Amino acid sequence: MTISTTIDPAEFRKVLGSYPTGVCVITALDGEKPAGMVVGSFTSVSLDPPLVGFFPDKSSSSWPLIEAHGHFAVNVMGSDQQDVCRSVSAKGAEKFVGVDYVVSDHNLPVIAGSIATIECKLYSVTEAGDHWFVLGEVLRMETTSEDAPMLFHRGRYGSFAEGA
Secondary structure: OOOOOOOOHHHHHHHHOOOOEEOEEEEEEEOOEEEEEEEOOOEEEEEOOEEEEEOOEOOOOOHHHHHHHOEEEEEEOEOOOHHHHHHHHOOOOOOOOOOOEEEOOOOOEEEOOOOEEEEEEEEEEEEEOOEEEEEEEEEEEEEOOOOOEEEEEOOEEEEOOOOO
């Protein structure tokens, strides 16, 4: 027996927006220039092999550029990097104007000030409704700061505060 349920998209976003997520910028090179996108869906997936994942929207103009590179970096944003997120999430070719980054040994843009960086080889891409489920095999990773992470909750950026 199949039960049909209609879920209102606005209610879906509202309810799931109650769940806070970390904020990452996924980067790769498009020729000589950086390509990137902000995601709140990053997660660890497997220890053996070491895999991580995220879910880009199928309508993303940045994801095809990253996918074509075959490798990507996950830059975990610190709570003080809202300006980076706003720049990278903007439409157009000027996403990285004013964003400080270096190109790693794996030929990936690593954003300065990120609290951690995870460099990956594209492992798989699976259709998941109106998104893609992207898995990356970890090639290199490092924690560069003990600063507070940036969080996204109910449509706003914020930070982590320890309880008393």
